[in-house]
Amino acid sequence: MKRILLSVWAGLFVLQASNNSWAANACEVVGADTAQENHCSPVSAQSVLDLSNEQIDNLDIKLAALEKADEIPLLTASARVIVPPENEQIVSTTVAGMVSRIHVADGDAVQQGQVLAQLNSPELLALQRDYLKRASEAQLAEAVYRRDRKLQKEGIIPQSRWEETLSRFNVAKAKAQEAKQMLLITGMTETEAGQLLASRRLNSLLEISAPIGGTILQRSASVGERLTANTPLFRIANLEQLWLELSVAQDRIDVLTVGDKVKVAGTEAIAEIVLLGRHVDKQTQSVLARAVLAGPQAELRPGQTVNALAIKRIETAAFKLPQSALVQSEGRDYVFVRTGQGFEVKPAEVIGRHEDAVFIVGELDGSETVAVRGAAALKALWLESGSAE
CATH class of the missing domain: 2.40.420.20 (conserved putative lor/sdh protein from methanococcus maripaludis s2 fold)
Incomplete structure (x- = not known):
């Protein structure tokens, strides 16, 4: 050999x-x-x-x-799964009170308008009482307004009195609208406000409803807990659309361009880069790259940290x-x-x-x-x- x-x-x-x-x-x-x-x-x-x-x-x-090869790997980076801001809401109580019932738990899927919890609120009673008072004053002012308008047309009362009556009527009507809006802000619906006005029966129970359809990501209150106004109760998100936020080393960000694709390790998920950040994090010296995931993702969850591979399609x-x-x-x-x-x-x-x-x-x-x-x-x-x- x-x-x-x-x-x-x-x-x-x-x-x-x-x-x-x-x-x-x-x-x-x-x-x-x-x-x-x-x-x-x-x-x-x-x-x-x-x-x-x-x-x-x-x-x-x-x-x-x-x-x-129909694609070129560009770089790997750590990425975090997040919910787009417009698809996530914090559900809070607008009045002080005590939690009397909770109907959902973390991870539950809910529909828009579904009742999530009930709150027993003395403050709600005060708002209802004020609304009924303002509504009664507006009705009385409207009656005087109609009467004086007729008298003014017949020349029985002077113009100045008619203008005073009209002013009082407009003020009373505005105060009634303001009191109604305060009730609607607490979570009451137009239908419930109408029923209150018709029955004139006060009710201290406030139903907290879901503003959007989605999934309960976090429950922050328990039955029997006393809450102040604006206390968060639930965090709810629509998970039909998710984003990836990649942390890319600042000396590698120029490798990427808007439109490049991103693959998530261990899944079939594909995302498209839509934004390359202009700010460098002073602690990690990394730059944000945002990618939008295509369609609903059963394998990914908000808050999850994943390994991402950025790729470029080639023709x-x-x-x-x-x-x-x-x-x-x-x-x-x-x-x-x-x-x-x-x-x-x-x-x-x-x-x-x-x-x-x-x-x-x-x-x-x-x-x-x-x-x-x-x-x-x-x-x-x-x-x-x-x-x-």
Whole structure:
């Protein structure tokens, strides 16, 4: 075996000497300028390595087919799943009182308008009483208004009295509207306010309803608890749409562009980047990148921290190879494509890298088989043979 290898290497050195001599003589004969025009340069000389199957086996060359790629990984980053602000609401009590009933728990799905809890509130009684009083005063002022309008038309009362009556009526009506609005702010509906006005029966029980349909993310009160006005009771969110907030190192944010896609590790979720932040967090030195997830997500939950992979879709023919398949010469990248006689050296342009993989484009159609191990040995033979000198 050693004799065979020595014979192979000896043959290659003879080939190198012959090629070097021919190349040097050719470039000397035509001159420097003509040599440049005729590509007597390292990267444009003969790009074929003639090797037998036995020689390839002895060099421990491993081959693999080109793997087509339609996307390029850009970077990985930690991301947090959040609910868009317009899809999340805090449900609070607008009056002081004691919680008498709670009808839902964390994680429950609720419909818009569904009763979540009941509150027993003396303050609500005061608001109802004020509304009934203001409504009665407005009714009385309206009666006087109608009477004086008729008298004014008949010329029985002066214009000044009519204007005073009209002013008092407008003030009374405004106060009644204000008292009604205060009740509506507490959570009473128009129907309930109308029933109160018709029955004139006060009720200290206030029903707290869901302002939107969604899921209860947090319950903050318990039955029997006394609350002040504006105390949060529930946090409710519509989970049909979720966002990802990626923390990207500030020196890597320029890799991303709006429209790039984001994959979430361990799931089928796909998101699209819609915003690249302009602010650097002073503690983490990271920049926010926001991505919108496509459709409802059963595998992701608000508050969850995930590993995200940003990718760029590509339309040109590109291929994925292990880093070991690529060699460099004079600043250019090459791959060794298997042929019937050995290998053809083809230039490649690297358009992306991720971990130990490279993504390339070049004069390749995807049907080729390339050397993915032993490329360094092939490069040495290529250089020694004079093809790259």
